[in-house]
Amino acid sequence: MAYYKPQQIAMNTIETGIIKAKSTWIQMLVLGFLGGAFIALGFLLDIRVIANTPESWGSFANFIGAALFPVGLILVLVAGGELLTGNMMAVPLARMAKRISTIEVARNLLAITVANLLGALFVAYFFGHVVGLTETGPYLTKTVEMAGHKLEGSFAQMFLSGIGCNWLVALAVWLSYSADSISGKILGIWFPTMAFVAIGFQHVVANMFLIPAAIFAGYYSWDMYFMNFIPVWLGNLTGGAVFVAGIYFTAYIKKENQLTPAGSGHAQHNESTVSTMPAVSATSALPLQHSDQAH
Numbered sequence: 001m002a003y004y005k006p007q008q009i010a011m012n013t014i015e016t017g018i019i020k021a022k023s024t025w026i027q028m029l030v031l032g033f034l035g036g037a038f039i040a041l042g043f044l045l046d047i048r049v050i051a052n053t054p055e056s057w058g059s060f061a062n063f064i065g066a067a068l069f070p071v072g073l074i075l076v077l078v079a080g081g082e083l084l085t086g087n088m089m090a091v092p093l094a095r096m097a098k099r100i101s102t103i104e105v106a107r108n109l110l111a112i113t114v115a116n117l118l119g120a121l122f123v124a125y126f127f128g129h130v131v132g133l134t135e136t137g138p139y140l141t142k143t144v145e146m147a148g149h150k151l152e153g154s155f156a157q158m159f160l161s162g163i164g165c166n167w168l169v170a171l172a173v174w175l176s177y178s179a180d181s182i183s184g185k186i187l188g189i190w191f192p193t194m195a196f197v198a199i200g201f202q203h204v205v206a207n208m209f210l211i212p213a214a215i216f217a218g219y220y221s222w223d224m225y226f227m228n229f230i231p232v233w234l235g236n237l238t239g240g241a242v243f244v245a246g247i248y249f250t251a252y253i254k255k256e257n258q259l260t261p262a263g264s265g266h267a268q269h270n271e272s273t274v275s276t277m278p279a280v281s282a283t284s285a286l287p288l289q290h291s292d293q294a295h
Contacts, residue, residue, distance in 0.1 A: 006252060009177050009178050010253055011253075013090050017087075017091045017095075017099075018094045020094075021091050023082075025111060028082060028108065029115045031082040032084075032115020032119065035081035035116050035205070036121075036122075036208060037119035037122055038073075038075040038083075039076070039119075040072070041072055041127075044127060044128065044133060046065035047133075047146070050065040051137075051139045051142035062197075063194075066195075067190075069194070073173075074186055077176045078186070083173075084112045085166050085170065088239075088241055089170035089240035089245045092241035093253075096245060116208060121209075123209055124210075125216055128143070128209075128217075134216075144214050147214035148220075155231045158202055159232070160235060161200075162204065162231060162232040162235020163235045164196070164201040165235070166203070166236040166243075167239040167243045168195050168239075169196055169240070170239060172189045175191075203232070203236065204236045207229070
């Protein structure tokens with residue numbers, strides 16, 4: 001099973017960030033809707049499986065749920081979708097490399113935030129509320145309990161929890177870019193994603209499903225959700241842009257910007273491949289395939 005070294009991943013991630021930033025509004029909104037819906041489905045699977053586990057199982061039940069949750073991110077990265085937390089790493093990295101503008105970063109993060117919210121709310125309302133998958137028996141109890149935990153704590157605690165979450169989630173995306181096979185991508189995605197869920201860190205898109213699902217069932221309020229959304233969004237941005245993109249940019253890219261091919265103002269945007277920047281190591285990276293619909 002082939003894999004790419006960190007220097008090569010960094011170069012390929014920059015190209016992916018450029019494509020994300022230069023996508024059309026319709027691409028961002030459609031793929032962002034899928035991204036929010038896929039993460040919500042992963043969380044719904046978590047709830048449906050662990051809600052009936054015996055109390056004596058303790059934290060092992062949480063591990064089972066955490067092991068199932070990555071289905072959502074696997075769907076995003078393999079089947080196709082745009083996820084805010086991944087974009088909070090890839091798009092800022094492209095900006096640090098001076099390949100896109102700050103306005104393009106803001107445009108992408110705004111569009112994907114809105115689209116992810118719509119996708120997550122769709123699953124929470126129609127599957128959770130209308131179908132009743134989060135509003136009956138132990139499933140309602142588990143949904144309300146988990147949402148309540150997300151709403152606890154101060155602004156600073158939610159912010160720091162958001163950093164921890166996207167440090168791991170952005171690394172899951174980073175590791176998926178290191179593999180050239182579906183099995184390798186799934187392994188790279190699974191472990192960091194499982195870890196953030198088992199620890200209990202806050203993921204802004206997962207919360208877009210969980211807390212509204214509890215609200216639709218008659219618990220909590222939209223004001224309470226909004227006060228969670230802000231610090232978690234900012235924490236996730238910090239985790240992805242600073243703790244992953246910023247650190248790897250400093251380590252691998254900062255001194256290599258002069259290696260960008262002359263006349264290459266932006267990434268070639270097509271549906272099959274993306275031309276990569278030269279690798280920073282003596283060993284050239286194999287071309288890493290990134291479709292417009294698979295990141």
